[in-house]
Amino acid sequence: MTKKIKLLYLCTGNSCRSQMAEGWTRHLKGDQIEVFSAGVETHGMNPNAVKVMAEAGVDISMHRSKLIDEFKDISLDYVITVCGHAHETCPFFPGGAKVIHVGFDDPPKMAEKMDDADEKLTCYRTVRDQIKAFVEALPESLTRDQQE
Secondary structure, X not given: XXXXXXXXXXXXXXXXXXXXXXXXXXXXXXXXXXXXXXXXXXXXXXXXXXXXXXXXXXXXXOOOOOEHHHHOXXXXXXXXXXXXHHHHHOOOOOOOOEEEEXXXXXXXXXXXXXXXXXXXXXXXXXXXXXXXXXXXXXXXXXXXXXXX
């Protein structure tokens, strides 16, 4: 049996993008990856993120927004920052975790410009689907990055 990769998604508030990434990874790659998510701050769960993930058959309603400090004693293989702010403020991880930045647009910020509720949700769906495509390429894309 192969050892699971320990991966943490990090964003600013651990409310949307990192939560979707954790949900997709658990759903699609749970047999290969032990996944966590956290933020440099906590903003609570974004209800629209929960809603669009449920539409895709992934339940993240029981997730909670967590601070990065909760993971300081876990030996991680990878930390993937999913927003610019988290990437710029990413703390040092003992044990040699490889930090990779994969930025995704911020659905709440995108939705601010929309008037219609369905248009707002479309912003979340777009990012949800982009994150799914990224997760589908794991873990092979991680080792490719190390070889380059």
